[in-house]
Amino acid sequence: MHIQRQPNGWSCLPVAFAMALDVHYLEIIGFCGHDGSEIVFPDDVDPHRRRAFHAQEMLTFALHSGKFVTPIEKRPSSMNKYGSLFALPEQELYIRDFMSMYTGVIVGHVRGNPHAVAWDGNLIYDPNGTSYEMSDKINTEIFFACNSKM
Numbered sequence: 001m002h003i004q005r006q007p008n009g010w011s012c013l014p015v016a017f018a019m020a021l022d023v024h025y026l027e028i029i030g031f032c033g034h035d036g037s038e039i040v041f042p043d044d045v046d047p048h049r050r051r052a053f054h055a056q057e058m059l060t061f062a063l064h065s066g067k068f069v070t071p072i073e074k075r076p077s078s079m080n081k082y083g084s085l086f087a088l089p090e091q092e093l094y095i096r097d098f099m100s101m102y103t104g105v106i107v108g109h110v111r112g113n114p115h116a117v118a119w120d121g122n123l124i125y126d127p128n129g130t131s132y133e134m135s136d137k138i139n140t141e142i143f144f145a146c147n148s149k150m
Contacts, residue, residue, distance in 0.1 A: 001103065001120040006127035009047030010036045012116045015127035016105045017058040019118035020146040021067055031061045055107065055144070062146070070145045072098045095143050102145035109139045119143070 004025050006015040011025070014032070018025035029035055038051040055071070062069040074095050077087040099106075099119060106124065107116045117138060118125040124138070125131045 001118060001123075001125055003125045003129060003131060004127065005129045008037070010050040010052040012127040013053045013055065013058060013105075013107070016107075016116040016118045016125075017061070017069075017144075017146070019125050019127075020103055020105050020144075021062060021065065022147075023065070028058065028061050031064065032057050055142075058105075058144070067146065069104075070098075072143045072145060074140050074142060095140070098145050099143055102147065104146040105144040106138060106140050106142075107144070108141045110137060 001019050001022070004015050004019055006012050006025075011029075014028040014036075015025045018028050032053065034051065036050055036052045039049050040051045041049040043049070059069050059071075072095050075087060077085050079085050100121065103118070103120050105116055106119050107114070109115060115138060117127065119134075123131050123133060124135075
């Protein structure tokens, strides 16, 4: 996996997917047809006021490229119409198993801000230009398994 740097504060998702799928992030941007810069929440501050990118755009790009992506939620749950929540037990343990078998993208929060990084099975490749071992730096919410390590 080769590190790629995000050009701005709202493009970590396509850059992380580009690293995990082994393509240049401009391929994903071109496929999406936008660069995420459109201001859709004018009362917010950058980068939160930008359109940015949605995970579904990344999944669609992968499918059109003949690659697979499987989302694995850290805490999957269901809610009924009354707001009662049912969480699948011990799912947090399963996400680690998938992360040991696949490269992919980790989506979560860093210091309360949404962020996405690539994962090669051993190291995190951050679109900010750094790489590091798994830590509590990113609060993982979902892992997108992209490529088998086999």
